Amino acid sequence: MEKHIVLLPGDGIGPEVTKAAKNVLQSVADRFQHTFTFESHDIGGVAIDNHETPLPEDTVEAARKADAIFLGAVGGPKWDQLPGHMRPEKGLLGIRKQLGLFANLRPVKAFQQLLHASPLKHEVVAASDLLIVRELTGGLYFGEPRERRNNGKAVVDTLAYERREIERIVEQAFQSAQVRRKQLTSVDKANVLESSRMWREVVEEKKEKYPDVRVEHMLVDAAAMKLVTNPSYFDVIVTENMFGDILSDEASVLTGSLGMLPSASLNETGVGLYEPVHGSAPDIAGEDKANPLASILSVAMMLKHSFGMEEEAEQVEAAVQEVLDEGYHTADIDLVGGTVVSGSELARRVVDQI
Amino acid sequence: MEKHIVLLPGDGIGPEVTKAAKNVLQSVADRFQHTFTFESHDIGGVAIDNHETPLPEDTVEAARKADAIFLGAVGGPKWDQLPGHMRPEKGLLGIRKQLGLFANLRPVKAFQQLLHASPLKHEVVAASDLLIVRELTGGLYFGEPRERRNNGKAVVDTLAYERREIERIVEQAFQSAQVRRKQLTSVDKANVLESSRMWREVVEEKKEKYPDVRVEHMLVDAAAMKLVTNPSYFDVIVTENMFGDILSDEASVLTGSLGMLPSASLNETGVGLYEPVHGSAPDIAGEDKANPLASILSVAMMLKHSFGMEEEAEQVEAAVQEVLDEGYHTADIDLVGGTVVSGSELARRVVDQI
Numbered sequence: 220m221e222k223h224i225v226l227l228p229g230d231g232i233g234p235e236v237t238k239a240a241k242n243v244l245q246s247v248a249d250r251f252q253h254t255f256t257f258e259s260h261d262i263g264g265v266a267i268d269n270h271e272t273p274l275p276e277d278t279v280e281a282a283r284k285a286d287a288i289f290l291g292a293v294g295g296p297k298w299d300q301l302p303g304h305m306r307p308e309k310g311l312l313g314i315r316k317q318l319g320l321f322a323n324l325r326p327v328k329a330f331q332q333l334l335h336a337s338p339l340k341h342e343v344v345a346a347s348d349l350l351i352v353r354e355l356t357g358g359l360y361f362g363e364p365r366e367r368r369n370n371g372k373a374v375v376d377t378l379a380y381e382r383r384e385i386e387r388i389v390e391q392a393f394q395s396a397q398v399r400r401k402q403l404t405s406v407d408k409a410n411v412l413e414s415s416r417m418w419r420e421v422v423e424e425k426k427e428k429y430p431d432v433r434v435e436h437m438l439v440d441a442a443a444m445k446l447v448t449n450p451s452y453f454d455v456i457v458t459e460n461m462f463g464d465i466l467s468d469e470a471s472v473l474t475g476s477l478g479m480l481p482s483a484s485l486n487e488t489g490v491g492l493y494e495p496v497h498g499s500a501p502d503i504a505g506e507d508k509a510n511p512l513a514s515i516l517s518v519a520m521m522l523k524h525s526f527g528m529e530e531e532a533e534q535v536e537a538a539v540q541e542v543l544d545e546g547y548h549t550a551d552i553d554l555v556g557g558t559v560v561s562g563s564e565l566a567r568r569v570v571d572q573i
Numbered sequence: 574m575e576k577h578i579v580l581l582p583g584d585g586i587g588p589e590v591t592k593a594a595k596n597v598l599q600s601v602a603d604r605f606q607h608t609f610t611f612e613s614h615d616i617g618g619v620a621i622d623n624h625e626t627p628l629p630e631d632t633v634e635a636a637r638k639a640d641a642i643f644l645g646a647v648g649g650p651k652w653d654q655l656p657g658h659m660r661p662e663k664g665l666l667g668i669r670k671q672l673g674l675f676a677n678l679r680p681v682k683a684f685q686q687l688l689h690a691s692p693l694k695h696e697v698v699a700a701s702d703l704l705i706v707r708e709l710t711g712g713l714y715f716g717e718p719r720e721r722r723n724n725g726k727a728v729v730d731t732l733a734y735e736r737r738e739i740e741r742i743v744e745q746a747f748q749s750a751q752v753r754r755k756q757l758t759s760v761d762k763a764n765v766l767e768s769s770r771m772w773r774e775v776v777e778e779k780k781e782k783y784p785d786v787r788v789e790h791m792l793v794d795a796a797a798m799k800l801v802t803n804p805s806y807f808d809v810i811v812t813e814n815m816f817g818d819i820l821s822d823e824a825s826v827l828t829g830s831l832g833m834l835p836s837a838s839l840n841e842t843g844v845g846l847y848e849p850v851h852g853s854a855p856d857i858a859g860e861d862k863a864n865p866l867a868s869i870l871s872v873a874m875m876l877k878h879s880f881g882m883e884e885e886a887e888q889v890e891a892a893v894q895e896v897l898d899e900g901y902h903t904a905d906i907d908l909v910g911g912t913v914v915s916g917s918e919l920a921r922r923v924v925d926q927i
């Protein structure tokens with residue numbers, strides 16, 4: 220197959236991990252006789268520096284034409300004092316919205332080798348394997364009005380949804396649950412929010428179409444507790460944008476392997492933006508220390524979700540597991556008896572396995 | 574001193590733990606020569622049963638005249654299918670709003686005897702001692718509009734604040750920090766929400782008045798992570814109503830002692846509503862199994878925050894610690910080598926210590 224991939228390296232360690240992702244994609248193309256073409260564009264801080272906007276028009280244009288997008292990371296202290304519309308994360312929020320990337324998939328899985336770095340007791344976290352499906356282009360992030368009022372004496376933000384926006388994310392979550400352990404937890408605050416009551420109705424309606432999936436509703440405060448006390452309880456969680464932001468970050472630290480977590484953000488046509496969950500880590504940028512595995516696992520998600528290449532995706536995941544099994548890792552990870560290597564060396568070892 | 578206390582036992586185990594709270598208050602009055610008078614009113618499910626509303630007018634009237642209010646718990650499966658305005662938690666939301674109880678104080682402290690029940694590793698959680706100051710009468714909980722639109726095809730909720738509402742909760746948090754370890758973490762989502770940007774401005778403005786307090790801003794997603802990875806990092810956290818709901822419940826399970834956690838909700842005149850953090854636990858209601866210690870520690874908060882009785886409050890806290898040290902506990906808690914007793918027996922032992 221031929222696929223065209225837009226790379227958005229961004230800031231900090233973004234370019235390093237993007238290079239690793241590209242190398243892995245190239246090795247998959249070689250091994251499985253695909254043709255992947257690449258083009259790079261600016262986003263975030265580097266785009267502010269080069270084009271005076273965190274999201275240049277031609278970045279959006281290129282992304283629209285791509286079969287998939289890979290993003291490294293955005294942000295850093297250099298741009299922290301700029302006004303709101305000139306902040307690197309506006310680039311990220313902008314591309315999500317402009318490409319309609321409404322479904323953010325964030326899997327959290329325990330790697331047995333890394334569990335000792337978890338803040339949780341081994342028996343609490345060991346069996347964890349969950350997926351958070353976060354609505355990404357609506358809710359409290361984008362609702363209007365969001366403004367000062369009454370001469371600056373008051374302020375409002377708005378949590379807004381169209382019913383069909385809730386429907387499509389709920390459908391996505393049911394479909395994700397079907398290819399996993401078939402258990403869906405819909406998280407809301409239906410005892411307080413009208414939007415949550417609509418959310419619950421939509422879930423109740425849609426569940427008729429997915430009789431093989433067990434569904435339950437859980438309040439967001441209860442979910443925040445249960446993620447800590449019993450993370451292995453969950454299979455798929457679906458929730459509103461801001462709830463999803465909080466819960467997915469809470470979930471990301473449970474297994475002790477934040478540097479390992481991938482993510483996918485999909486639109487209605489299956490085009491997706493893939494990025495590691497970790498940030499731009501400006502403190503170690505340029506030192507070839509960054510852990511490329513979250514990016515490489517994001518590539519596996521790309522192969523599966525945007526290209527339908529199941530076998531290729533499994534190959535990439537198996538290669539990562541193999542390299543971990545051999546004890547290789549970057550300095551962010553503490554692996555008993557392992558060997559610390561540079562980020563590029565670790566990526567090369569994954570490529571060799573493919 | 575003479576103080577008049579309104580008791581709102583509510584549902585499930587609410588009446589049992591309220592009785593324990595009342596007995597402890599009475600023993601404090603005896604020991605320290607105060608006069609505490611009591612009157613009880615309905616709220617929540619029991620109010621729905623008796624008065625067809627979760628918050629009867631005379632409950633509000635009585636609460637308005639009280640020096641302090643104690644609430645047991647509200648809710649239960651019996652009322653779960655009722656329409657929104659007839660749900661037990663509407664009683665709780667209503668009394669918060671009508672009495673202007675804007676400052677919710679939720680301390681989380683590790684009890685060494687109970688740490689083994691924590692989901693976190695001992696070294697991660699052992700030193701934890703934090704206070705969440707949650708805004709309780711504004712934000713996403715109460716903003717208008719909150720409604721269906723466009724023939725049910727859309728929905729909105731609103732996160733609204735007046736600047737002075739942010740100011741008073743931020744002041745409360747600075748004052749709480751001053752009598753603790755003098756470190757304040759203001760939690761927001763300033764990279765997305767306009768209300769969070771105003772929140773940050775207010776904190777920056779107010780900090781001039783409290784030069785002895787160290788202040789930092791943290792994004793809510795980062796705070797959700799750090800509560801799990803390093804809870805002892807925090808002293809006082811101040812945040813918006815919904816963020817506070819999520820983070821304080823997340824925090825409540827860290828130390829393995831949910832049955833031990835008290836809370837206070839204060840208004841501008843210092844009148845407060847005190848309640849245990851745990852719920853109504855309908856499954857064990859009426860069996861004299863409920864742990865009264867969260868309620869008794871809520872009484873300690875009442876003595877301190879509403880009555881200015883520091884010494885009395887410390888006496889109550891010391892009595893709880895003493896009973897734990899002697900190994901007595903209810904069945905919800907698993908204390909190695911301890912003795913399981915009924916809720917009323919445990920409360921009696923605390924009273925004996927006072």
Ligand SMILES: CC(C)[C@H](C(=O)O)[C@@H](O)C(=O)O
Binds near residue numbers: 308312464764794
């Ligand atoms: C950078 C920020 C705007 C973003 C978000 O809140 O969505 C990030 O936290 C994330 O989760 O991708």
Ligand SMILES: CC(C)[C@H](C(=O)O)[C@@H](O)C(=O)O
Binds near residue numbers: 410440
């Ligand atoms: C019962 C519910 C409305 C309430 C809230 O969300 O405030 C509860 O979760 C709490 O934290 O006191």
